[in-house]
Amino acid sequence: MKKDIEKALMEFLMDVRTTGEERKKGIPLITFVYKEEDRAVLLKALPLPLADIQPEEKQLAGKELLYRMDFFREGEAEVSFGILPVVKKSAPFLTLLEEAVKSGDRRAGHPWLCDYLKFHSALCGLEALARRELSFAGQKRQGSAGEEEISRKMQDGYTLANTAYYSEVLSYVRTGRDILNACPAGTPLPPFPDRSAFMAKWYRENGQGSL
Known part of the structure; x- marks a missing residue:
């Protein structure tokens, strides 16, 4: 049992490989270690969206959770460690972290860490949404053959605008990550592209009127 715990802690402290799509994108990687009966469980280098759901999926209520975050700050690779006190309820990692930090538990991490991770989490959500919509748009364009010509053109116009x-x-997500990872803390993100304004401008510039 002792060797098992020591091995898990050694891996927990080891440098995380910088390869992988998430790492290239600049998404923070989270490593967890916690005790399960007489053994240590290691969840290594999970991209933030996957790491966020682990406390609920693994049902970690009643357990103390050690975490390691590998991220970029002002263009440099950094590591931050923290300990979440005994988890009292099933909740996402970011929720548990924010509650622990707000309670004044210094072991949990720095307050700026919560904001940094929440911004990254929001960008990951936007990226997932955009990729779903782009995939759906591609399927619609492939399936438009055989429709009436006018209807098809209107649909194609909307699909192209979308x-x-x-x-x-x-593009906004990439810019946002660059700012979070390379610029000083507190640097504001650019305004999010307003959908209605963007679509109206696209139709004007492409001579297709509006829907």
């Missing part, structure tokens, strides 16, 4: 908008959202 594709352009969600491509803009992906």
